[in-house]
């Protein structure tokens with residue numbers, strides 16, 4: 001039986017895989033956001049993430065030649081657990097509480113791509129979750145999943161910003177969705193709650209000042225001495241936790257994969273300053289925080305403690 005592959009059929013398939021949101025963007029029209037990326041790079045806001053300068057990120061046709069559509073998916077990772085922890089406990093951001101989202105979304109996107117390959121064998125389909133030179137948030141915005149908030153994250157009324165994004169680039173021509181309007185209004189809670197003032201203007205993040213950047217991507221031996229980590233050791237949620245759209249979310253259909261694993265809400269900063277490689281290796285299996293590595297975690301915990309006690 002031949003299935004007619006139109007946008008509707010594809011979206012049904014995406015939902016059947018457990019994704020919470022899906023939208024389709026026309027890949028033939030260049031993204032206006034590309035110019036924003038150029039400006040962002042010119043300001044040096046990528047800090048040491050030189051891979052952000054990959055020219056393919058500016059032109060999706062260089063990622064997959066002949067790409068006509070971008071299928072953008074979102075999966076919520078919100079759980080009802082409180083993210084407030086007792087003093088002296090290390091703070092680990094929600095995205096890293098459970099199973100590595102690259103694995104969770106990657107599994108689903110692989111299934112989707114294989115299905116597309118079977119149904120449309122004359123076309124090419126390529127999936128990414130975080131791993132490719134693709135402006136995922138900007139494509140999600142164009143595909144109508146939500147708007148880019150003042151904290152720069154993709155945000156929607158129904159799912160807030162605690163969503164992971166994944167994309168499938170395809171040479172299939174598909175009916176595209178319409179972008180939504182932005183609904184941050186005059187609210188500036190995310191900007192005001194950032195202790196390092198990492199947003200030079202609403203909607204623009206300077207990674208050099210971002211706690212998440214320093215805990216996750218800074219590969220230096222030590223962090224800048226004057227950087228307040230506020231006890232964060234893996235990522236940071238300060239510009240999300242205060243967002244009004246993240247307050248009343250339903251965690252009913254969140255994959256069990258994202259429930260907090262042992263230690264993510266209870267590890268003491270002191271203990272993490274001396275966590276040995278083997279213990280970290282055991283603990284971090286299958287988790288996104290593995291990327292920080294034992295050495296990075298020790299560095300972050302030490303910095304957090306030193307900053308507190310200075």
Ligand code: B12
Pocket residue numbers: 033034036037039040049052093094095129130131132133134135136137138151152153154155161162163164165166201202203204205207210212213216217234235236237239
């Ligand atoms: C690099 C990166 C980072 C960097 C830089 C973050 C950033 N904002 O760029 C660091 C390490 C800091 C980081 C942190 C986090 N990240 Co990250 N990150 C990425 C990555 C790989 C690329 C993002 C990117 O393209 N940045 C480049 C800049 C130019 O993009 P941008 O900020 O969106 O820039 C736009 C605006 O600045 C705007 N703009 C530019 N100039 C101007 C001027 C004006 C006036 C206006 C209004 C707008 C504007 O246009 C730009 C282009 O779209 C994506 C995955 C991907 N492949 O897309 C994940 C991704 C964005 N990260 C994600 C997550 C979960 C996080 C964290 C929440 C993790 C955590 N808890 O610590 C934090 C959030 C910090 C934050 N507020 O952004 C998710 C976000 C999901 C969502 N809901 O949006 C993504 C999409 C990964 C995924 N597949 O799910 N991340």
